[in-house]
Amino acid sequence: MTTIETAPKTTPALDAHALEHPDTLVELYRRMRLIRQFEDRASRLYKTNQIPGFLHLSIGQEASAVGACWPLDDRDVVTSTHRGHGHCIAKGLDVDGMFAELMGKETGTCKGRGGSMHIADPRKGIFGANGIVGAGMPIAVGAGTAAQLKAEGAVVVAFFGDGAVAQGVFHESVNLAAVWDLPVIFFCENNGYAEFSSAADQHRATLKDRAAGYGIEFHSVDGNDVTAVAALQTELVERVRAGAGPMIVEAATYRWHGHYEGDPQSYRVEDELAEWKLRDPLEVLGARMRAAGLAERIEAVHADVDDTIGQAVRLANEAEYPVAETAGDYVISERTFIPEPPVPTEGVWKTMHSITAALTRELDDDPSVFLAGIDVGEGGNVFGLTRGLAEKYPGRVRDTPISESAIMGTAVGAAMAGYKPVVELMYFDFIGVCLDQLMNQAAKLRFMTGGAASLPMVVRTQFAAGKSSGSQHSQSLEALLAHIPGLTVVMPSTPSDTYGLLRAAIQDPNPVVFIENRLLYGMKGPKPADDHIVPIGKAIVRRPGADVTVVSYSAMMQGCLAVADRLAAEGIDTEVIDLRTISPLDFDTILTSLKKTNRLVVVHQAVGEFGVGAEIAAKAVREGFWYLDAPVVRVTAAQSPAPYSPVLEKVWLPDEEAIEAAIREVLDPDPSK
Known part of the structure; x- marks a missing residue:
């Protein structure tokens, strides 16, 4: 069932026998059955208008979710897709909160703020289903960066569909993970369709070919055989924990329902669904279990799961909706009060020196702070603002490829994992190529998780006009970002405020875009005390x-x-x-x-x-x-x-x-x- 397409590095012996133990088979079956019944009931609730909004189901794909998450523990992180119920359940999320979330109730996993496409619980290592195709992959890179820095053996699994391979963030994320040798498994559930289009019509290169291009291993597996997926994933997770680096896995599977509930599915090939149902993941495993004399335990699982689903739906129906007055809650995290410091009057330094000093101070004070961006390490930033920091803080000042979306997603994922990333967008004008990770991820994840996610991250960028930089290197786009609830936008005008506000931004529990004017880098002004810090949100x-x-x-x-x-x-x-x-x-x-x-x-x-x-x-x-x-x-x-x-x-x-x-x-x- 499993083929390894490149020569693996040293691999520990896989205890395949453990996956044949009756208790293991029963638990694998139970998890798949729980996903199946959850989604079957969700489909019926949707048809009776008890679930508002969009609903995307993964019925038929249960084996890939359960098998991929089988070897994961509390250290590990998953990022998901808009079709993410199975991944969440396989990682341990309770269905009580999930049903309530689908119904928009206050007792939902995300307090009714996320819905089907955005279920997440970072406390359980579930960094979110995601309504933007491919958007979870850069976040996985960030979680992988945090895991690498923490060095406790955590692994990140980034689920994505075959359609996401056409997104630029796929390339940026896999490439950055490879360059940094991150503990990330990019797990493709190839169900044959990218929304309404056949996968065969969407790509001219295979995932195996792409993996070779990134210099990482590729593995394929029968995504409808849960023990095959679990066996492969157990091996890979163990190797990745030991430092084997990122990998791509492709699981061949099939979704029984349409792209969304209500999809007329006119694109289906005749008899295709019937053929795939003959390979129903639950029946594949169930047949093996019955042959092993486990029929009674299968029936017991059915009864137990039915009770669990029935109770969860009842609790969700009885739950209250969020109170209307709380509609604006969870947009930002509460800030610590910072008094206005005295305006410095002595000493002299330049704005550029204030930036370097602020970064140095925060790197010294907080080991969870790290810097990343294009040429911020060995190059010391295009203006020399981070020169010498890579040598002083090895591993915490990181050069990236020219991959703005991956850089922003790295900040999002690392922040959710407990770090305080400071990432650099070389020119403010480039915000357009990575806006999704700021607008739809950083700005919204705390809100969409009902306050469960924390996003203490800073994006440093710069702009200026007046020196013939042209239309694509002169733009002042702060209004664009200020229009997005959840983002904080800071633009200092003096050296001392630059120092104090940058320190405040790094310490802040919210995503902050810190915009510098490059024509002020040489500006001189009084030098404040080392503990100088300026309140955010105060003119x-x-x-x-x-x-x-x-x-x-x-x-x-x-x-x-x-x-x-x-x-x-x-x-x-x-x-x-x-x-x-x-x-x-x-x-x-x-x-x-x-x-x-x-x-x-x-x-x-x-x-x-x-x-x-x-x-x-x-x-x-x-x-x-x-x-x-x-x-x-x-x-x-x-x-x-x-x-x-x-x-x-x-x-x-x-x-x-x-x-x-x-x-x-x-x-x-x-x-x-």
Whole structure:
């Protein structure tokens, strides 16, 4: 049944006899039967509208789930797919909570926040079913990284379907796991169809061919024979625990139901399902058990499982739905209060040095912190910000391939496994190639797990315009990320705040995107104390004033302060507020200032429409309408991509002249002049 397609490394003797023990066979059968009955009942509940939302079932694939998880223990982690009920049950999740979750009840595994496609319990090493095809694989790489750093022999199994092989994250994840020699088994359940399309129509290379390309082992197995899967997986898990590195397993199986419940299945080949049902995983094992005289124990399993399923459904039906007032719970983890530190006035250092110092301090203080990214190790970062750290912290400062999605997923998985990863996205403009791992994974997993998942991770990135970097290396995209609930977005403007906010971000229990302006790397400012730390989500008044409020952040803050100083000579008293954190937005500080000045200007380098300034203006009109004596004015980049030509870029960028004009406009808003 099992073939090993490449020469294996030294392999310990497999105790195949143990899998033939009657108690083992009964337990394998029980787990498969539990999955089968769970999904059969779920199908019926869906048809009677007791389960809302989408439902994807794995009936027919029980052997691959049970066999793949058979040798796993509490150390180990699995990541799953949108068809993940079987994986969750095989890893030990109770069906009481799962039925309640499918019904959207408060007693559900994820408190009704996840549903069928997103069931997870990180406390049991179940890092989640996933509604995005292939998205669990980068997370598995992160969990594997944590396992490698912890060095306790943990193994990660990343389940995926044959359709996910066409996703870029498959390549990025397997390649990174191979480069880092991670303890990850990529387990493909090849059920013959990628949604509605035959697998034969989707690929021109086999998984065996692909594995050879990544330089890792490939193994195939009959996915409908649970003992064959368990035997292979027992061998591989033991070897991976011992350091054999990542592997790919392909289990040939078949799903009896459609891609989703209600799928008309017009793509099925006639008689194909009937042929596969002759190889029903439960019947394959059941026949062997009956031949071994275990018929009575099979019937006992049936009765026990039926009771378990019946009770679980009853409890789920009786459970309450979440209270409406809790709809916004679990979006972010509660932050530890950090008082505003004194503003440093002595010493001198550059922003670039503050970044290196903050990373060094956190690496020193917390062994769960590690850095990863393109050229952050031997290269020391493209701007030299991490130079020397790889030598000082071996294994905790890691170079990656150019694989942004895998890098972000590594952060997600490692954070869920208890680490505090700091990963680097070389340019902010590249956010588009890895947005899923931030938008659909990092930002949502705490919410979708009902608070069970913790995501203490930082994404460091940088941007700037003004030096002819062109349209794909100049973008200020903070509004895009600030629009995603669950993400924290930080943009410092001074060396001391960069140090204090980066330290706070690394210590924070939430996913933080830390955005630096590369044109500030050489900026000099006072050097704070080593224990300096700045609260996230709190703006600061950089310059008090009484006539007009100017709100900005990042590099534009310097221009605002320069204009305010010049206007002071004319008797115009400008209050300048530095947001520092874009999301969550500290509007209270803005409103307090607006009550005093009655006029508001917002300045940022990003384009204006649908931006941070627009959000602040909307809040000012809603919450501060009665204090406004003039319209809110925004000073932003023009509504076009960043030009390359210096002449065009100068026109495109907001400058001090535009800031000054806006201040004068709100001070004298008479349109007739």
